[in-house]
Amino acid sequence: QKEVEQNSGPLSVPEGAIASLNCTYSDRGSQSFFWYRQYSGKSPELIMFIYSNGDKEDGRFTAQLNKASQYVSLLIRDSQPSDSATYLCAVNFNSGNTPLVFGKGTRLSVIA
Amino acid sequence: DAMVIQNPRYQVTQFGKPVTLSCSQTLNHNVMYWYQQKSSQAPKLLFHYYDKDFNNEADTPDNFQSRRPNTSFCFLDIRSPGLGDAAMYLCATSRDSPQETQYFGPGTRLLVL
Numbered sequence: 734q735k736e737v738e739q740n741s742g743p744l745s746v747p748e749g750a751i752a753s754l755n756c757t758y759s760d761r762g763s764q765s766f767f768w769y770r771q772y773s774g775k776s777p778e779l780i781m782f783i784y785s786n787g788d789k790e791d792g793r794f795t796a797q798l799n800k801a802s803q804y805v806s807l808l809i810r811d812s813q814p815s816d817s818a819t820y821l822c823a824v825n826f827n828s829g830n831t832p833l834v835f836g837k838g839t840r841l842s843v844i845a
Numbered sequence: 846d847a848m849v850i851q852n853p854r855y856q857v858t859q860f861g862k863p864v865t866l867s868c869s870q871t872l873n874h875n876v877m878y879w880y881q882q883k884s885s886q887a888p889k890l891l892f893h894y895y896d897k898d899f900n901n902e903a904d905t906p907d908n909f910q911s912r913r914p915n916t917s918f919c920f921l922d923i924r925s926p927g928l929g930d931a932a933m934y935l936c937a938t939s940r941d942s943p944q945e946t947q948y949f950g951p952g953t954r955l956l957v958l
Binding site (some may be wrong): 764775778779782825830833 | 876878886887888890893895899933935939942943944945946947948949950951952
């Protein structure tokens with residue numbers, strides 16, 4: 734069973750703080766990992782993806798991958814109220830042609 | 846701009862009255878997906894087309910059908926909508942294979958009266 738786990742939140746952080754969102758997955762053979770942001774009533778939009786162990790930075794966003802521990806995280810620096818959204822983690826379990834498996838998402842609230 | 850387009854953005858139907866939602870893409874992507882998303886829940890994959898191959902999720906009700914007449918278009922047919930089918934329906938695409946990044950359309954919100 735391929736599973737992606739996320740804390741549903743809400744995670745509340747003050748404006749300007751670092752928000753840390755975590756995701757764990759069930760299969761050590763998983764190859765690629767994606768973070769999507771979804772505003773209320775809108776569709777998911779890709780923030781970034783990561784394939785290799787370590788950190789990948791894109792502006793205020795940093796994805797961190799640890800394949801040995803089977804977790805991937807997303808850090809948002811200098812959080813803004815406009816970052817308030819649900820963040821979905823998706824995993825490619827590298828199992829045939831199986832599509833990405835999405836977690837249930839973590840709701841982030843940035844308080845001004 | 847290349848994109849994923851869904852029409853209509855809002856659809857109201859009556860209990861039991863068939864409804865069709867449409868998705869088109871100008872990305873020339875090989876894979877197209879349909880998801881159902883209810884309030885405060887994760888998107889639930891209904892089915893996907895990998896090129897012309899149709900892949901149905903095991904728990905997708907028979908009430909939901911799909912057609913992909915060509916690369917650019919994909920349709921979701923709900924044969925007899927129930928109140929429980931009211932949701933946001935999301936179409937997404939991937940360039941070459943289902944293991945790649947998915948790009949979502951804006952969604953169609955379905956209301957069943």
